[in-house]
Amino acid sequence: xxxxxxxxxxxxxxxxxxxxATLLAACGNNTxxxxxxxxxxxxxxxxxxxxxxxxxxxxxSSSNPVFLAARQGAMDAGRALGAEMNCDVEVIxxxxxxxxxQAQAQYVEQLSSQGVDGIAISCTDxxxxxxxxxxxxxxxxxVVTFDSDASESRRMAYYGVDDHAAGAKVxxxxxxxxxxxxxxxxxxxxxxAPNLQARVAGVQEEAAKHDAISIIDVYYHGETASxxxxxxxxxxxxxxxxxxxxxxxxxxxxxxxxxxGIHEHAKVVSMDPLELPLNYMIAGQxxxxxxxxxxxxxxESVRLIxxxxxxxxxxxSPRVTVAPDVVDTPAAAEALKGRWSQWLSGxxxxxxx
Amino acid sequence: xxxxxxxxxxxxxKATPPKPRPWWRSLLGAQESGLILVxxxxxxALTLGGGTKPQRTIFPLAPGDTFTSTLVSGTSDxxxxxxxxxxxxxxxxxxxxxxxxxxxxxxTRSLSITRQVNAFLDPANLILVLKDASFIAVIAVGMTAVxxxxxxxxxxxxxxxxxxxxxxxxxxxxxxxxxxxxxTLPAHRSGWMPDASVFLAVPLGLMVCTLxxxxxxxxxGSMVVGLRVHPFVITLGMMAALRGVTILIPKELMxxxxxxxxxxxxxxxxxxxxxxxxxxxxxxxxxxxxxxxxFILSRTVFGRRTYAIGGNETAARYAxxxxxxxxxxxxxxVGALAGxxxxxxxxxxxxxxxxxGGGYELQVIAxxxxxxxxxxxxxxxxxxxxxxxxxxxxxxxxxxxxxxxxDYNQIVMGAAIILAVVVDQAKSGLSKGKRG
Numbered sequence: 113x114x115x116x117x118x119x120x121x122x123x124x125x126x127x128x129x130x131x132x133a134t135l136l137a138a139c140g141n142n143t144x145x146x147x148x149x150x151x152x153x154x155x156x157x158x159x160x161x162x163x164x165x166x167x168x169x170x171x172x173s174s175s176n177p178v179f180l181a182a183r184q185g186a187m188d189a190g191r192a193l194g195a196e197m198n199c200d201v202e203v204i205x206x207x208x209x210x211x212x213x214q215a216q217a218q219y220v221e222q223l224s225s226q227g228v229d230g231i232a233i234s235c236t237d238x239x240x241x242x243x244x245x246x247x248x249x250x251x252x253x254x255v256v257t258f259d260s261d262a263s264e265s266r267r268m269a270y271y272g273v274d275d276h277a278a279g280a281k282v283x284x285x286x287x288x289x290x291x292x293x294x295x296x297x298x299x300x301x302x303x304x305a306p307n308l309q310a311r312v313a314g315v316q317e318e319a320a321k322h323d324a325i326s327i328i329d330v331y332y333h334g335e336t337a338s339x340x341x342x343x344x345x346x347x348x349x350x351x352x353x354x355x356x357x358x359x360x361x362x363x364x365x366x367x368x369x370x371x372x373g374i375h376e377h378a379k380v381v382s383m384d385p386l387e388l389p390l391n392y393m394i395a396g397q398x399x400x401x402x403x404x405x406x407x408x409x410x411x412e413s414v415r416l417i418x419x420x421x422x423x424x425x426x427x428x429s430p431r432v433t434v435a436p437d438v439v440d441t442p443a444a445a446e447a448l449k450g451r452w453s454q455w456l457s458g459x460x461x462x463x464x465x
Numbered sequence: 466x467x468x469x470x471x472x473x474x475x476x477x478x479k480a481t482p483p484k485p486r487p488w489w490r491s492l493l494g495a496q497e498s499g500l501i502l503v504x505x506x507x508x509x510a511l512t513l514g515g516g517t518k519p520q521r522t523i524f525p526l527a528p529g530d531t532f533t534s535t536l537v538s539g540t541s542d543x544x545x546x547x548x549x550x551x552x553x554x555x556x557x558x559x560x561x562x563x564x565x566x567x568x569x570x571x572x573t574r575s576l577s578i579t580r581q582v583n584a585f586l587d588p589a590n591l592i593l594v595l596k597d598a599s600f601i602a603v604i605a606v607g608m609t610a611v612x613x614x615x616x617x618x619x620x621x622x623x624x625x626x627x628x629x630x631x632x633x634x635x636x637x638x639x640x641x642x643x644x645x646x647x648x649t650l651p652a653h654r655s656g657w658m659p660d661a662s663v664f665l666a667v668p669l670g671l672m673v674c675t676l677x678x679x680x681x682x683x684x685x686g687s688m689v690v691g692l693r694v695h696p697f698v699i700t701l702g703m704m705a706a707l708r709g710v711t712i713l714i715p716k717e718l719m720x721x722x723x724x725x726x727x728x729x730x731x732x733x734x735x736x737x738x739x740x741x742x743x744x745x746x747x748x749x750x751x752x753x754x755x756x757x758x759x760f761i762l763s764r765t766v767f768g769r770r771t772y773a774i775g776g777n778e779t780a781a782r783y784a785x786x787x788x789x790x791x792x793x794x795x796x797x798x799v800g801a802l803a804g805x806x807x808x809x810x811x812x813x814x815x816x817x818x819x820x821x822g823g824g825y826e827l828q829v830i831a832x833x834x835x836x837x838x839x840x841x842x843x844x845x846x847x848x849x850x851x852x853x854x855x856x857x858x859x860x861x862x863x864x865x866x867x868x869x870x871x872d873y874n875q876i877v878m879g880a881a882i883i884l885a886v887v888v889d890q891a892k893s894g895l896s897k898g899k900r901g
Contacts, residue, residue: 163542163563174871205871213723213818214810218597222865225590227519227579239725239816243737252521252577302722424566 185410279314607799615842682800736812758847775842
């Protein structure tokens with residue numbers, strides 16, 4: 113090969129990539145907090161001794177709408193709490209496209225190496241991320257977990273609901289709908305997920321309080337909308353005596369017609385009041401939805417971190433748990449649907465969580 | 466005295482020894498030269514454009530230690546700091562941000578002070594990029610051999626997870642659970658070899674993971690050759706089947722979806738060993754695999770046969786190359802390397818989860834193709850695969866350093882892959898034009 117032409121090509125390639133990298137550098141803002149979709153800037157005034165903090169947010173999956181609400185909450189918290197505490201806050205969203213504990217651990221290391229002040233993480237697998245969290249804490253980073261904890265790690269605090277209590281709430285609402293008697297089926301997703309198992313245990317314990325309610329079985333399935341909907345249809349067809357469904361996750365309700373042939377015969381109470389499940393409730397096919405503080409996962413995690421790094425105040429308990437949210441009227445469902453539109457479009461909340 | 470007659474040797478034109486090529490021309494002429502330049506330019510751009518970051522130093526505080534900090538007048542963020550120890554001694558320091566106590570739930574106190582360093586050119590960051598690349602790169606070397614053959618292996622992510630789970634189950638059984646002290650027995654671990662030495666735990670872990678991976682690869686290769694089905698179909702099926710086995714093993718044995726609790730010698734004593742403040746052991750594995758891969762592919766008969774099959778399988782067969790045997794061996798090697806990477810993964814992260822390696826096949830193929838391997842077979846190098854993996858991680862790291870919103874990450878990554886392949890094809894076109 114003509115070495116002159118090859119060298120020219122090599123240099124052209126390098127120059128092209130350099131241009132790309134320079135453009136990226138120009139797109140990115142490495143000198144001050146920004147207001148781009150991936151980061152939230154507070155006041156850019158860097159004069160005086162106004163402190164500046166960087167907080168990384170690592171959720172389980174960037175394609176899951178519940179974490180998009182958490183992201184919006186974190187962004188809003190960066191702005192609102194930055195103004196309130198007179199500091200600049202940059203929120204860096206770093207989340208795998210799909211659930212990947214190894215990628216989460218690598219992101220913790222990356223963010224820690226970049227010198228962030230705090231990290232909020234929803235752990236896909238506590239075992240895998242714990243060493244990275246401990247290293248980050250050792251490196252001076254304040255770590256908070258939300259939604260899914262790494263209780264053996266040296267994280268400062270956990271923020272979220274108690275899964276066992278959430279499961280019990282699902283069954284309590286269903287029992288009320290059934291007037292204390294009936295045959296209940298439990299839809300439970302992945303058998304190996306500890307948070308789902310805790311919810312199932314909560315459902316079972318609550319059901320045991322009602323003598324006239326029996327649980328026919330706990331049904332596991334692949335955690336996709338179509339598999340969950342198919343499982344419900346299959347079980348209801350085989351067991352027409354079922355009068356109530358306790359869903360510890362909202363999987364089947366992410367389709368449009370999962371409850372055809374079911375809602376006519378059974379009451380349904382589910383976790384996860386997301387946009388599509390709320391439609392079922394507005395249509396009267398689902399009687400109540402039990403939710404987690406999706407937006408506050410982000411908002412409150414940022415607050416916990418800022419309180420520590422800016423005000424040097426740690427929470428009184430390392431487990432900050434909140435009661436599950438309940439949506440049990442169509443009007444409440446309509447109101448929550450409006451908030452979801454806001455969260456998913458990236459618009460901030462006027463009330464700030 | 467008459468002059469001596471000239472001999473025939475004297476009449477031949479003198480052959481001048483070839484002039485040695487300067488080092489920089491050799492470098493530019495290498496197959497991976499384009500990639501090396503790209504990486505160097507990206508590093509330069511990240512060094513110049515990445516700005517600075519705060520580097521923390523942690524000072525442990527004992528009970529009774531106090532500190533005071535004062536903003537240096539005329540500056541916005543430089544502080545002088547005085548730590549007064551419980552014994553009355555004082556330590557004076559300077560920090561580029563407000564010094565503060567770091568938080569930990571176990572009640573330990575420490576003080577964090579910072580100084581500004583280059584965000585990219587920090588040794589800890591460079592090691593992190595190479596370490597993150599190593600898990601992909603080790604498999605990419607094997608995938609390069611498969612792609613040189615004209616094949617593909619979509620099951621590497623599942624092999625990685627299965628090997629990791631098997632290794633984790635073994636190491637967990639070695640270590641066992643902590644059993645509380647009883648009146649007759651002190652506190653102890655229930656495993657069959659608790660707190661095993663590094664010389665036992667590491668070879669065992671590596672052996673089990675590599676063996677499991679190798680057996681999966683052997684099954685892939687045997688089916689590709691024996692059933693004469695396209696490797697895409699065989700490895701696609703194996704990808705699903707092996708993932709199922711991966712989920713089943715810990716669920717049936719332990720009722721868990723993730724397995725941790727290994728002998729400390731396997732993790733902190735080896736794969737996470739601290740050397741000069743960084744944890745580079747996975748990088749050593751990557752370098753060893755790169756060297757061995759380079760040697761096998763470029764300096765052995767087996768390597769040449771691999772290229773020959775990828776270049777023209779029929780011609781290779783007529784030339785007496787044992788095509789089936791070479792293919793089976795290559796698939797076995799990529800499986801074993803996926804297993805080795807799984808062993809590195811559990812060693813570094815301290816646990817294995819059933820979802821590990823999801824989507825790895827695409828990352829590995831991307832690294833291989835960026836590294837110059839041709840999907841039509843016959844071309845690729847082990848060094849190129851390593852460089853491809855490093856480039857992928859460099860882009861990912863660059864997104865954080867340049868503070869580019871993560872939403873653009875996939876776009877940049879996709880553009881980089883297409884750009885690398887297009888330029889590589891253009892180079893090949895020029896090369897063919899010259900030969901023609």
